[in-house]
Amino acid sequence: MKIGIVGLGLIGGCLGLDLRRAGHWVYGVSRRQVTCASASAMGAVDAAGLDLAALSTMDLVFVCTPITAIEPMVAQLAKVLSPEAIITDVGSVKASIVAPATQLWPRFVGGHPMAGKAEAGIEAAEASVFLGRPYVLTPLPETDADAISQVSQLVQQLGSHLYAATPANHDQAVAWISHLPVMVSASLIQGCLSEPDLTIKTLAQQLASSGFCDTSRVGGGNPELGLMMAQYNQSAILRALLAYRQQLDSCIQAIQLEDWPSLVEMLQQAHEQRPQYIDEPPRRAYSNA
């Protein structure tokens, strides 16, 4: 297959490395010549350039730009690609992208590879990042079946676990397990910072250990990513936040009323059900506090 990748950042670079290994011919498009050169040098693309027109002969194009640029990019690609070409994207929210993009290009298939690294940029790209990770496709009822099938085959070549969901269900699911944790975790850091007694605040900073470290990690991440989640997944993230606040209020109330059976039941359920979300091996952890 001749595959185009628009946006040679971390995800675009990782896709290029894996797709070339799978035997595809990959052309990359970036806004910067230096990025094209890096991508070529590291073998993430067979060739690269600044001009979208070079994608006119591609069978399929991955749009790997930031979320804000996906829809405008599909509009530009629509002027360039042959009608049989497929467009897919890698944006982490789908409802706000898939409907307008499908209007612009009937053979558009929304996708979300749920993998990545803390680092950004083509320099951080490496092979096999998608191996064993979820990759969600979010076709609409009217999405071309052949286009879905072709993108699905590529996803399987990446070694990803393929899931299908409606855009709305995808967005609510990632609101729960990806976007809500960011807001919960950032609020935790903000709460600690709000301590007015400097002696206590400093002591807390000195004593913070693995429990605080893990719980605060995603909240201390890239602020622009957090903003994007909120802007592009506003209703789903609000729905999750409001349901979360109800749980938090129940917890607060149980402690206020010394309703220990309710608190234990809540903690017990969290303990028992967490493996439904993630099953990790036990590891050394701060437990005596």
Add this chain to the structure above:
Amino acid sequence: MKIGIVGLGLIGGCLGLDLRRAGHWVYGVSRRQVTCASASAMGAVDAAGLDLAALSTMDLVFVCTPITAIEPMVAQLAKVLSPEAIITDVGSVKASIVAPATQLWPRFVGGHPMAGKAEAGIEAAEASVFLGRPYVLTPLPETDADAISQVSQLVQQLGSHLYAATPANHDQAVAWISHLPVMVSASLIQGCLSEPDLTIKTLAQQLASSGFCDTSRVGGGNPELGLMMAQYNQSAILRALLAYRQQLDSCIQAIQLEDWPSLVEMLQQAHEQRPQYIDEPPRRAYSNA
């Protein structure tokens, strides 16, 4: 020094291993003969038994029982020890313990070694668990200076970083960085479980990755530990929870009102200030969601 350890669980066992290596003679007391045998076999104690009377000649005793048992244990030890002996404990809350224990025994010094492992019990004990970790002492104004000095020396022999704090300041600091994260994290799991749409709930479980894993880890821990935190540190944990809820409400409001500058400011501050609490090397993490 002749040192007694009452309660041969994980912390008692770890202390025994390190104190013996530092040249002290260690006698362990447990309620179960099999635990005494294990502790002896693994070299965590020089000798061990069921009877507190054997501690009558000790210079210092570590009380390593669960929090609920600390005060009653100090009362029992007061009938056995010589008046010069020092008692210290390892409980993770201090205000509710230190004042009554000091009433019972003037040479009581409250302590909290902030180290541990996910596993419990003497079998999980190992050397050097306290090395490089915080160890907080929480003396009262009336606490004997010589007793503080002797416990401090032992803490330094463990290789721990020694901190001093009032019991109340200790409790508020650990409420922020240890107890609040448990409630925040358990509420996150409960929030996700509250999703009424089974398709979305199942998809969320399938897609959950490192971000959810880390943010939910301490909330999915031992329910009895969480209960103990709430019971013994009720006012400090409530103060932290209510301040946290204010931050959460600001976050929710910013998203509801599309007040993106406020949301970015909050996320930016969390990003910038988190290293004040914990500075970790970057690691591979799910970032594209």
